[in-house]
Amino acid sequence: MAHIPVPENMPGIRGLMAFRPETAHPLNLLAEQLLQAPSTLSKGERELIATYVSRRNHCKYCASTHGAIAKHLLGDAGTTIESVLGNLQDAAVSDKMKALLTIAGQVQISGKEVTTESVAARKHGSTDIEIHDTVLIAAAFCMFNRYVDGLGTYAPDDQNIYDMIGKQRAQTGYLTPPMPIPLS
Amino acid sequence: MAHIPVKEGLPGIRGLVNFRPETGKPLYELAQTLLRTPSTLTEAEREIIATYVSSKNECVFCTMSHAAAARHLLGEDSEIVDKVMENPTNAPISEKLKALIVIAGKVQKGGRIVTDEDIAGARSLGATDMEIHDAVLIAATFSMFNRYVDGLASFTPTDPSTYSEMGKRMAEVGYVPPIQ
Numbered sequence: 001m002a003h004i005p006v007p008e009n010m011p012g013i014r015g016l017m018a019f020r021p022e023t024a025h026p027l028n029l030l031a032e033q034l035l036q037a038p039s040t041l042s043k044g045e046r047e048l049i050a051t052y053v054s055r056r057n058h059c060k061y062c063a064s065t066h067g068a069i070a071k072h073l074l075g076d077a078g079t080t081i082e083s084v085l086g087n088l089q090d091a092a093v094s095d096k097m098k099a100l101l102t103i104a105g106q107v108q109i110s111g112k113e114v115t116t117e118s119v120a121a122r123k124h125g126s127t128d129i130e131i132h133d134t135v136l137i138a139a140a141f142c143m144f145n146r147y148v149d150g151l152g153t154y155a156p157d158d159q160n161i162y163d164m165i166g167k168q169r170a171q172t173g174y175l176t177p178p179m180p181i182p183l184s
Numbered sequence: 185m186a187h188i189p190v191k192e193g194l195p196g197i198r199g200l201v202n203f204r205p206e207t208g209k210p211l212y213e214l215a216q217t218l219l220r221t222p223s224t225l226t227e228a229e230r231e232i233i234a235t236y237v238s239s240k241n242e243c244v245f246c247t248m249s250h251a252a253a254a255r256h257l258l259g260e261d262s263e264i265v266d267k268v269m270e271n272p273t274n275a276p277i278s279e280k281l282k283a284l285i286v287i288a289g290k291v292q293k294g295g296r297i298v299t300d301e302d303i304a305g306a307r308s309l310g311a312t313d314m315e316i317h318d319a320v321l322i323a324a325t326f327s328m329f330n331r332y333v334d335g336l337a338s339f340t341p342t343d344p345s346t347y348s349e350m351g352k353r354m355a356e357v358g359y360v361p362p363i364q
Contacts, residue, residue, distance in 0.1 A: 003303045004313040020317055022217050029210035037206065058296065103335075111334025112242065119187045128188040132204055135187075135335040143328035149295025150287070150320040152303075 003152040011154045011161075012061035014178045016147060027144075028174045034137050036173040041130055043170070044073035044080075045097060049137045051081050052101055053108045059145035061155035066141075068159075068166025096124040100134045107138035156181070186338045195339045195346070196245035197329060198362040205363045211329075216359040218322050225315055227355070228257035229281055230322060232268050233288050237323045239269050240292045243330035245340040252351020280309040284319040291323035 006015025017024035035046045047070035054062035071078045083091040088098055088105075099121030106113035119131060126134075148155075156162070161181055168179055190199030201208030219230045231254035238246035251269070255262035267275040272285045283306035290298045298320070306316055333340075341347070 003298070003300070004317050016317070020314070020321075022221065023214065023318075023321055026210040026213035026217065030207060030214070033206050033210065057294065107331050107335040110241065111331040111336075114187070114335045114337070116187070129204070132188050132200070132336065133207075136204075136207055136332055139328040139331035139335060142331055143324040146291045146295040146324035146327055147321055150291040150298045150324060151295075151317065152298065152300075 001152065002154060006153065009181050010178065011156050011181060012065065013144060013148050013153070014181075015153055016151060017178075030140060031144075031174040034133060034140060039129075039133065040127060041100075041133065042073070044070055045093075045100075046133070046137060047073055047170075048081060048084065048093070048097070049101065049104045049134055050141050052084055053104055053138045053141040054145055055081075055085055056105065056108045057142065057145040057149075059149050061148050061153060062141065062145050064155065064159070064162040065165050065169070068162040069169045070166075072163075072166045072170040094124070096121065096126055096130075099124045100126060100130065103131065103134050104138035107135055108142060111135075111139070187336045190338060194362060195341050196249065196333050197338065199338050200332060200336060201361050202363055205361065208361045208363060212359045212361040214325060215329075218318060218325060220358045223314075223318065224312060225281075225284075225318065226257075228254050229277075230318070231257060232265060232277070232281070233285060233319055233322045234326050235265060236268055236272065236285055237288055237292045237326040238330055240289060241327065241330035241334075243334050245333050245338065246326065246330050248344075248347040249350050249354065252347040253354035254351075256348075256351045256355035278309075280306065280311050280315075283309050284311060284315065287316070288319050288323035291320050292327055295320075295324070 002015060004019060006019050010018055036043060047066050051063055051066040051070050054066055067078060067081050070081055074080050080092055084093060084101055088101055103114055103118050103121060106118060121131060188203060190203050194202050220227060231250050235247055235250040235254055238250055251265050254265045258264055264276055268277060272282055287298055287302050287306060303316060
């Protein structure tokens with residue numbers, strides 16, 4: 001049970017956003033801008049970064065939700081995310097994405113872990129904006145993960161729920177109202 | 185030198201927000217809502233939580249600037265900020281704020297280590313649901329800002345007077361994006 005009173009059928013961040021719409025507004029705008037707005041990184045690539053960080057922070061709700069969104073956008077069965085969570089260097093992503101995921105993993109530990117060498121991701125074709133956005137996506141998920149888990153929100157076990165949310169967010173972004181989640 | 189080309193003379197998060205106004209706008213709106221809009225926690229109490237988390241993350245820019253804002257808001261009681269950073273348990277602040285700082289300190293390490301007892305403890309000292317929510321989100325938000333600022337190696341001034349001016353502006357004007 002969450003540490004504060006949230007609606008029963010709103011797991012994870014959804015209940016928190018219903019509890020405090022004033023902070024939900026900038027949080028949703030930030031997610032929309034980072035993950036959905038036009039970018040030279042595909043939406044699937046950006047959701048992969050969000051999922052990678054959330055998995056490393058062991059945030060079940062965020063990792064399952066963004067994993068489902070990534071799966072939907074990448075059109076695979078979740079194989080890409082599993083491959084990057086294994087040995088990143090052998091993962092089924094571009095060298096540029098490997099370099100950006102390395103930076104994201106460093107940010108997940110601490111901003112101070114990012115070195116001038118890791119930013120040499122540029123040699124694989126990353127732009128300044130891509131490096132900026134990767135750092136901020138990783139930092140933002142260190143926030144979202146702490147927010148969701150720090151308030152003890154409920155994370156469903158049923159993968160179908162995440163697939164439903166994943167499909168909706170992949171198709172409509174972060175500014176549409178949450179769909180009702182059936183109570184198990 | 186920052187990892188991306190930011191405008192000279194804009195330190196910390198200000199340079200980053202100026203580089204990328206699209207994300208800067210919601211980031212500043214979040215800070216303004218959490219730290220400046222009406223709340224049963226004072227602006228100084230909220231800045232103290234932000235400063236405490238930033239100091240635990242060893243983010244010099246965020247610690248120095250939010251400490252300066254808190255000092256400005258506290259006026260003649262400004263030494264409270266340094267006492268909290270040294271040891272919140274012995275600092276001259278309310279027991280409720282101490283309990284919220286314990287929760288914020290756990291969120292800084294990881295959301296999953298906040299316990300039912302931490303929450304019940306804060307509540308028994310008078311913390312409301314909204315105050316608990318905001319303390320957690322302030323701590324989470326600064327776990328983001330700290331990583332953003334240090335992850336891109338943004339410019340961190342060393343002169344303390346730079347921060348006192350910055351703190352005065354943050355206290356008096358609030359969080360307005362420095363978009364040029």
